[in-house]
Amino acid sequence: MDVKWMIQQVSSKIIKPSIPTPSHLRTYMVSLLDQLTVASYIPVALFYPQNKSSNQISQILEKSLSEILTSYYPFCGTLSADGNSVECNDKGASFSEVVIKCPMSEFIKETNVRFQDLVFSNKLAWGNSCPEDYLLFVQLTHFECGGKALSFRISHRIADACSLVNFLTDYATLNAALLLSDGGHAVYHERPSPQFIGASLLPPTNGRPSPSFTKESNEGVVCKRFTFSGKSLAQLKALVAAEDDDLLYSSSGTNKPRYITRVELVTALLFKCAVAATAKACPQLQGSTLLIKPSNLMQVANLRRLTTPQLAPNVVGNWYTYMDLVVENEDQMKLSRFVKELKKEKLELKERMKKYYNGCSKNDLSKQVVENDEKMAVRYEKDVYLCSSFCGYPLYEIDFGFGKPIWTILGSVYTEKVFFLMDNPEGDGVEALVTLEEKVMSLFENEEEISTFSSFI
Structure with a gap:
């Protein structure tokens, strides 16, 4: 299936934290388990039906992402070449917006899982996470019917499934509050409190390269x-x-x-x-x-x-x-x-x-x-x-x-x-x-x- 005509890029931005990361938090040491984890991304997509929410969804998603990154500051940093740490330099997270020219119901029914990867911000959803890459990719996909998908690719070097779900839950809670305030000031009932303490529990060691998860060739x-x-x-x-x-x-x-x-x-x-x-x-x-x-x-x-x-x-x-x-x-x-x-x-x-x-x-x-x-x-x-x-x-x-x-x-x-x-x-x-x-x-x-x-x- 030729899918090039089906997807249209709307925008692509880099979202930085709304408040600069303090100097004492600028270096985040990963744990031994992080160090040994495959250098890939974890790609998750959520599909939402059409509704009557704000027509400023993308702007509010960008704003809430910027705010939540102040709590999850390593997610917008740069992985060191040796994989032992993250430089929390506020490099940012990638946020893109696309339109797929088909109804969401047809997209969901498609049996070709590679076709469904269109909702992710990279042709190879898992991909290999390199030091020069962003650690977090977000994509908002609009379908012809008014439905939408939100996809996330987080570097497996800094997060597992539990960490990703916690991040998504905190991000969603903040975004929902911003939508209620029509993009104004969100009121937290409880601020996110992620703990970045892995290295203190299980310190990394030197000279352990992380394996890659995906092959260069997927043939066969x-x-x-x-x-x-x-x-x-x-x-x-x-x-x-x-x-x-x-x-x-x-x-x-x-x-x-x-x-x-x-x-x-x-x-x-x-x-x-x-x-x-x-x-x-x-x-x-x-x-x-x-x-x-x-x-x-x-x-x-x-x-x-x-x-x-x-x-x-x-x-x-x-x-x-x-x-x-x-x-x-x-x-x-x-x-x-x-x-x-x-x-x-x-x-x-x-x-x-x-x-x-x-x-x-x-x-x-x-x-x-x-x-x-x-x-x-x-x-x-x-x-x-x-x-x-x-x-x-x-x-x-x-x-x-x-x-x-x-x-x-x-x-x-x-x-x-x-x-x-x-x-x-x-x-x-x-x-x-x-x-x-x-x-x-x-x-x-x-x-x-x-x-x-x-x-x-």
Whole structure:
């Protein structure tokens, strides 16, 4: 599809904080986890229906962005060449405005996820974050019907999903207040209070280059979005529980039903079907006794929820670790086993985090972080899959003053063996962004459990 004629640039500006960053805050040291995070962007877009809000939406969005950046001052700085710090020099954030010449309803129905990347400010939504680039990109997209999309690309070197959602929530709250005042002075009920304390908790080290997330060439790699409705997940949950009695009741021996989460179900299903499809696409395995390729799943987990005491949600930066799921042979390919192992790994991870955060030294914690990073470093050489979930984050509650979004998406990604999970608009299902080799994807789509429990959008 030729899309050049469909998009028209309206404006492109650099938004600086409304108040200069004080001299004592001019250098922001990142944490070790920030330092080891892939040098990419996190791209999120929110779609809003037509409404009768102010006709000065873009001007007010620019003004509120300028004001919110005074609290999130590292987001408008410059990443150092070695990646150890951000120079908070008020370089600014990129703000662009475009028009897409089609109704939003047609845009949302489009099954080509690359086409939907038009709402982002760069052709490659995730992209690689370089020191000379802006750390934050915002784009306001207008559709013919009057609907609009707001997209954000934040450097993953300084923020994770939790940090981005907190920023969007604070930005939206301020913008809504400005809209109510018709662009005048906004009244805060509570000022944003992000904490930039990562380096004090987990200091960076020298000489650790950050890996890039995207390949120079995306040839042979396909990204597609699959949706799992609440109804289909209920059916899948019943199937999994029937497959293994241990998943019917809690391990305490009581008759209390064991809770299986949406994320556990979908993660297990995607991993199982991807491993099966990869085996079918591999000629070397045909007729062999191995049947599948030994594979690992690295599931991203939010560290803030795992520490004792818990880290505050407003601690900015990358605070994540991994849960590790392994499959080595055909006998381990039951879906119930994958769900069970994910639950087991989650409990063990909580215990490990208690150990590392209860009186451990920063060196001990740094060692654990580096070990996790080394596991991820080999994923490009082995059959290692990565799964990250945005489920549970209140993206559908983010109201900039013109209502709540009717849909939220992540930009398409073209690093293979990656799954990203998002809430569906109804809040009871999951939308999964799946990236696989083209020959594997065609087999993956036809796996019985994928075709039965999901729809391709």
